Amino acid sequence: MKNLRGGLVFTAIFTLLCASGVNSATSRSDDAVSSAKERLASGDSHENSADQRNEQESSNFKNEKPCGEQDAKDGEGFAVLVARAPGVSVPNRSTLLSAVAIVNHGKAPADQVEVRSVSLVGGKLTSALPVNVGNIAASRSAFVNSDFAGGPFVPGKVYVLVLAGTYSLGEGNRRRCEFRFSVNLRVPPMAPGQARLKTIKAAAKKVKGAPYPAFHPKFDNEVDRSEWTVPRGPLLAGKPTPTATGTEKAQIGDPPAINFVSNDSLGVNGASGIAEPSGSINAGGIVFTSANWLAAYSTNGGGAFNQLNPTTIFPNDAVGYCCDQIVQYAPSIDRFIWLLQGNGVRLAVATPADVKNNNGTAWTYWNLTPDLFGANSFDYPDLSIGDKYLYMSWNASAKVSGHMVARTSLAGLQAGGTITIEFTDPADGPMAWFAHLVQNTGNEIFWAGHNNTSNMRVFSLAENSNTYFWRDVNIASWTNGGFVSNTPDNQNWLGEVSAVGTWIAGGTRAGNHVWFAWTAGQDNNFKQAHVDMVALNRSNNFNVDQQVQIWNNDYAFGYPALSTNACTGEVGLSLEYGGNGHYQNHVVGFWGDFLVYITTASNTGSSRFGDYVTLRQAPPTNANPGNLFNAYGYGVTGGKTDVHYVLFGRPASACKVVSHPTPTPFSEPCVCADGFKAGPAVKEGTPACEHICRGHERH
Numbered sequence: 001m002k003n004l005r006g007g008l009v010f011t012a013i014f015t016l017l018c019a020s021g022v023n024s025a026t027s028r029s030d031d032a033v034s035s036a037k038e039r040l041a042s043g044d045s046h047e048n049s050a051d052q053r054n055e056q057e058s059s060n061f062k063n064e065k066p067c068g069e070q071d072a073k074d075g076e077g078f079a080v081l082v083a084r085a086p087g088v089s090v091p092n093r094s095t096l097l098s099a100v101a102i103v104n105h106g107k108a109p110a111d112q113v114e115v116r117s118v119s120l121v122g123g124k125l126t127s128a129l130p131v132n133v134g135n136i137a138a139s140r141s142a143f144v145n146s147d148f149a150g151g152p153f154v155p156g157k158v159y160v161l162v163l164a165g166t167y168s169l170g171e172g173n174r175r176r177c178e179f180r181f182s183v184n185l186r187v188p189p190m191a192p193g194q195a196r197l198k199t200i201k202a203a204a205k206k207v208k209g210a211p212y213p214a215f216h217p218k219f220d221n222e223v224d225r226s227e228w229t230v231p232r233g234p235l236l237a238g239k240p241t242p243t244a245t246g247t248e249k250a251q252i253g254d255p256p257a258i259n260f261v262s263n264d265s266l267g268v269n270g271a272s273g274i275a276e277p278s279g280s281i282n283a284g285g286i287v288f289t290s291a292n293w294l295a296a297y298s299t300n301g302g303g304a305f306n307q308l309n310p311t312t313i314f315p316n317d318a319v320g321y322c323c324d325q326i327v328q329y330a331p332s333i334d335r336f337i338w339l340l341q342g343n344g345v346r347l348a349v350a351t352p353a354d355v356k357n358n359n360g361t362a363w364t365y366w367n368l369t370p371d372l373f374g375a376n377s378f379d380y381p382d383l384s385i386g387d388k389y390l391y392m393s394w395n396a397s398a399k400v401s402g403h404m405v406a407r408t409s410l411a412g413l414q415a416g417g418t419i420t421i422e423f424t425d426p427a428d429g430p431m432a433w434f435a436h437l438v439q440n441t442g443n444e445i446f447w448a449g450h451n452n453t454s455n456m457r458v459f460s461l462a463e464n465s466n467t468y469f470w471r472d473v474n475i476a477s478w479t480n481g482g483f484v485s486n487t488p489d490n491q492n493w494l495g496e497v498s499a500v501g502t503w504i505a506g507g508t509r510a511g512n513h514v515w516f517a518w519t520a521g522q523d524n525n526f527k528q529a530h531v532d533m534v535a536l537n538r539s540n541n542f543n544v545d546q547q548v549q550i551w552n553n554d555y556a557f558g559y560p561a562l563s564t565n566a567c568t569g570e571v572g573l574s575l576e577y578g579g580n581g582h583y584q585n586h587v588v589g590f591w592g593d594f595l596v597y598i599t600t601a602s603n604t605g606s607s608r609f610g611d612y613v614t615l616r617q618a619p620p621t622n623a624n625p626g627n628l629f630n631a632y633g634y635g636v637t638g639g640k641t642d643v644h645y646v647l648f649g650r651p652a653s654a655c656k657v658v659s660h661p662t663p664t665p666f667s668e669p670c671v672c673a674d675g676f677k678a679g680p681a682v683k684e685g686t687p688a689c690e691h692i693c694r695g696h697e698r699h
Contacts, residue, residue, distance in 0.1 A: 079169055080106035081113075081136070083181035085500070086161070087229040087431070089452040090187055093152040096123055097231040097452050098161055099480075100183055101500070102133065103141040108169070111135045115144055115165040120185070122159060123148030130165070141499055143481065145232040155190045186400065189428055191457060192471040197407075197422035200372050202347075204417050208362040210312040217293065217311065217322055226500035227401045228433040230480045233452030238476020240525045241549040243594045245557070247577060247587060250597035250648070257689075258589065261628065262647040263599050264302040268294055272323075275641045276612055277632035280329035280336065283619040286352040288336045288360070289632055290325035291643045295338075297360045302645045308360050310340055319346045319367045326383045330390065331619050333414040337390060339381050344369040345394065349413050364416045373406075373423055374398060380611075384437035384445060385410070388463050391445045393437050402426035403435050405447055405461065405468070424461075424468055431457055434503035438514060440564040440617060444538075446514050448504050453480055456504075456516070456534075458542050476547050478532050482522030485529055485556035485579025487605030493576075493584035494519070494529055494558055495607040505612060508562040510569055512539040517560040520549070529556040531575060533591070548591070550575070555582045563615040565590070566626030567655035574615035574631040574646075578602070584609050586633025588646055599646050600635030609636075618647060627652050 082103050089097040098120075104110050115131035127147040136142050146161065153159070164180040252260045272292035279289030285301035296305040310321050320342040328337045329352075336355060338348040348365035355362075370377050375398040384391040389407040396404040406423035413419065429435075432449030444462045451457050454477040461468040483498035492498065497519050506517035513535045520532040530551035536542045550557050550573070561574040571591040577598075578584035583605055589596035618628040628649035635642045670689035 078106050078108050079104050079110035079136075079138070079167070081110055081167070081179055083163060083183050085226045085229045086183050086185050087231045087452075088185045088187055089231045089233065089431075089455065090151075090153045090155075090190075091234070091452075091455065093154075094149060096120070096148045096151065096153045096159070096185070096187070097233065098146045098148070098185055099229040099231040100144050100146075100161070100163065100181075101141045101226070101229050102136065102144060102181075104136040104138055107138055109135055109137045111168040113142070113165065113167040115163055117162075117164045118146045119162045120146075120148050120150075120159055122153070123150040133165075136167075143229055143501065147232075153187050155187050157187055159185045159187070161185050186430070188430055188451075188457075189470075192469065193428070194467050194469045195425060195428055197424065197461075197466045197468065198373075199420060199422050201418055201420055202366040202368060202372070204364050204366055204419070206362075206364050206416075207314055208358060210309075210359075210361040212312050212315055214309050214312050215316060226433060227395070227397070228430055228449070228501075230431075230450045230501050231452040232480070233454035233477060236454040236474060236477050238547055241551065244552045245550045245589075245594045245596060246552065247555075247596055247598055250588070250599050250646070256651065257593065257595075258597065258648055259628075259651055260597070260646070260648045261624075262302045262645060264305075264645050266291070266296050266305045266307075266643045266645065268296055268305065268307045268643065273606065273636075273641060274608055274610060275634040275643050276324060276610070277634055277643045278325060278327045278612075278614045279630065279632045279645060280327050280616045281618055281630045281647070282329050282334070282336075282352045283331070283621050284352060286355055287630070287645055288327055288329070288338070288355055289643070289645060290327050290338070291634070291641070292323055292325065295325065295327075295360070297355055298645070299356050302647065305645075306360065313361050313363065314340070314346060314348075314365065317367065318369055319344050321346075324379070324381055326381055327614075328383045328385055328390075328616070329619070330385050330410055330413075332387075333410045335410075335413060337383060337385075337413070338363070339383055339392060341378065341381055341394075344372075344378050345381050345392070347392070347408075349416070366419060368421070370396070370398075373404065375404070375426065378404075380434055382435075382437045384439055384441050386441050386445060386463055387443050389445075391437055391441070393435070393447060395433055396426035398426050400427035400430075401433075402428065402430040403432035403447070403449065404429070405437070405445065405459070407445070407461070422466060424459075428468075428470065429457075429459065432459065432504070434500075434505075436503075436505055436507060436561075436612070438507035438509055438516075439562065439615075440509050442509060444509075446507065446509065448507070448516050450480075450502075450504070450518075453477055458514070458516075458536065471542060473534075473536060473542055473544060475534055475544060479521040479523040483519070483529050483558075484522075485558075487578060487583045487602075488581060489605040491605030491607045493578050493606055493609040494556065496610045497529075497558060506533075506560040506562040506575075506615075508564045508571055509538075510535075510564040510571055512537060513545060514538055514542070515562055515571055517562055519558040519560070526551050527553040528579065529558055531557045531560045533560070533562075550591075550596075552577075555580050557587075559610050559613055561613050561615040561631075563617050563629055565629065565649065566617050566620065567652075568627070568650055570650075572615055572629045572631075572649075574613050574629075574633060576609070576613060576633065583636070585635045586613060586631075586644060586646075588615070588629070588631045588633070588648055590650075597648075599631070599633060599644050600637075600642055602635035602637060602642075604636040604639045606636050618649070624649070624652050625655055627655055 113133035378394040438446040583602035587596040620626040668684040
């Protein structure tokens with residue numbers, strides 16, 4: 001993730017007063033507050049450093065008498081608090097739920113942070129005061145929830161939230177300081193709702209031979225600032241998945257339940273520590289993959305990879321090159337599709353033959369700068385392929401920021417000329433910030449965001465329509481906090497999620513069901529952070545058919561990517577796990593097996609891991625008629641990222657559609673008819689047991 005030029009929206013006015021004493025609070029707080037690490041955000045890819053961006057943000061706040069002035073004179077650091085990324089949910093016209101991140105951009109901790117008063121014009125506070133935030137270390141953040149009754153709260157209207165309180169500064173907390181924030185809360189559009197797509201055109205350009213001089217992209221700390229903090233919703237009870245998900249090391253060709261055809265390291269040098277791997281494969285064994293700073297391709301099914309430098313392939317023009325990359329392969333037009341982030345995004349296509357014959361340097365491309373879409377900057381792009389359209393998405397910082405989804409015809413990309421791009425208004429989707437698109441989407445694209453921790457907004461756009469729709473869906477409550485999962489060397493590998501909160505990281509369409517997945521925090525049901533997933537019934541008004549979790553009380557799971565198996569109809573998984581004595585590692589598997597397979601071998605922890613991994617359906621071949629996935633994930637070995645390409649799936653003989661399982665409390669071990677005993681994590685009655693026994697009976 002990376003924020004670009006003009007990408008920040010400053011929503012708080014900050015007053016900091018040095019005081020010898022303050023009024024005592026009148027009531028005790030039971031408000032849930034999540035403290036989390038937030039690395040400083042990067043600046044413009046060509047100009048600003050992280051420190052400059054923080055200085056720019058702080059200058060937008062009125063600072064009457066900084067508490068840290070004396071510390072600065074003494075050569076010491078001081079705390080600089082800002083309030084940002086407000087989330088607003090209106091379950092009904094008389095109730096407003098809000099969440100705000102308080103971030104410390106200073107060089108010293110702000111201790112004993114306490115919110116003592118909260119007000120909103122037109123609303124009466126219904127949550128308790130004071131809010132004991134605790135300590136906010138330098139470059140860390142905390143989430144504060146505030147709930148109000150009153151209104152009516154009108155969609156599109158801005159309400160000013162005022163937070164005031166105190167914190168301690170200096171060694172031994174020798175000074176007590178006051179703070180005051182005024183934060184603009186914009187009420188999102190009401191649901192259900194709909195809007196028409198807007199349209200632009202973009203001209204094509206071509207490159208070949210990597211003729212451009214290399215330059216090193218300026219990533220700074222590579223952390224995007226979120227523009228949405230998920231508010232705490234009303235408690236809605238659910239039934240947690242009773243069966244934990246175990247882990248085993250992936251072995252080529254074994255076990256019978258899942259065949260691992262390939263598990264290959266890219267063997268590249270200089271990959272970013274935040275690898276964000278993506279990629280895809282064609283039926284002929286040509287693989288094209290990306291890993292933030294670099295790209296690579298293989299012409300022999302992953303046996304060997306050739307590294308590419310994107311800065312030498314494309315010009316350093318109005319888009320340039322920054323960081324995030326997404327790769328897809330579209331079988332219907334026989335094109336690799338490569339989306340590269342810069343000042344906007346560059347959309348590029350090439351045939352597998354061009355990749356092979358021109359060493360990955362021959363591309364037709366379109367420059368999509370933010371101004372074409374009425375925005376200031378883009379970040380965190382994604383791709384999905386439908387029947388006739390390519391779908392793109394990104395965070396759009398604009399007059400009213402939010403998530404934007406765009407589409408263009410696959411036929412237009414194949415033709416290689418001027419293309420028409422239709423796109424949504426980001427103001428309609430602030431809660432979908434960071435959202436990934438649903439994969440295997442067919443004739444309708446879907447995306448979603450969290451209104452609050454018990455309600456999500458689901459968007460849809462049919463291929464035969466130029467109108468997109470949204471509706472709200474109640475789900476069982478989950479926790480947006482408790483994202484702490486330390487590796488053996490005491491690194492919290494979920495540091496990014498803990499800094500900005502969670503988002504919809506994975507999605508897939510399986511028949512009439514649309515699946516969404518996200519990282520959820522520790523709570524009374526789960527001792528570790530885990531993955532929460534919902535399956536919505538498209539043919540029944542998007543009602544929840546099931547809500548399930550991928551969990552284990554001995555380690556955490558996070559950063560889920562989903563895809564649907566063309567042969568069996570099962571939901572495939574690509575995600576990361578670690579913590580509690582385990583280093584972070586990439587794992588893959590199938591939902592319902594309650595077993596995932598470790599593909600990497602990390603021996604170094606990371607406090608800035610993520611921000612996504614990838615899972616794609618592999619095109620069918622004679623030997624494997626749609627039963628395989630290709631996945632892209634990474635580990636950290638010797639302090640360096642180790643990106644892997646993984647080709648896995650059910651045996652080819654399993655090519656029949658199986659139902660999507662509703663979890664049951666399996667407890668008996670899996671034993672096949674001939675007495676063969678599967679691994680201890682595989683239980684009787686699960687799809688894994690079925691496939692293992694089917695494979696074993698053939699031997």
